[in-house]
Amino acid sequence: MKPILLGMIALATPVAAQSPDWRKAQPISIRMTDDGFIPRSIPVRQGAPYVLRIVNRSDKGHNLTQEAFFDQALVAGRDRNKIHGGKIVLASGEGMTVRFRAPVTRRGGTYQFSSTTLGDAGKDYTGVFLIR
Structure with missing residues (x-):
């Protein structure tokens, strides 16, 4: 009886409330360089899980800022403190992972x-997340 009840609860739970299996999430890599972001265009599927690895290869600090995107995305609990006001801030040579x-x-x-x-x-230090 308990497995049936647990299954019914899982079906009734909204998808947004269920935590993704981050091991199966698609990786995204972004490099910050002296000339900007590489790549500049990042396609993502609606509601799909991703593991963003961002690395600053520039000789100075930069940030990736997009407040609305990070407000509307479901950021993993352990990574929420890495984004402040829609910004991921990295010093020269620093890297960070955000799920x-x-x-x-x-x-x-x-x-x-x-x-x-x-x-x-x-500089042309811009890029875009494209929703697919």
Whole structure:
């Protein structure tokens, strides 16, 4: 009887409340360089789990800022403290991993991200998350 009850509870639990199996999440790698983000275009599927690995290969600090995306994504509990005000901040040579489930918004939607570090505005230090 208990397995049936547990199965019914699992079916009644909203998908957003269920934690993804992060071991099966798709990896995304972003490098920060002196010239910007590589790659600049990051396609993600609605509600799919991802493991974002971001590394700063530049000789100065940068950040990846996109407040609406990170507010609407389901960020893993252990990684929420890595994002402040929609920013992932990395010093030169630093790397970070952030696990998230992509926002469930309309397909074809975009979330443009940038580095708001002083001096980056004059460069093309931008990129975009594309919702598929």
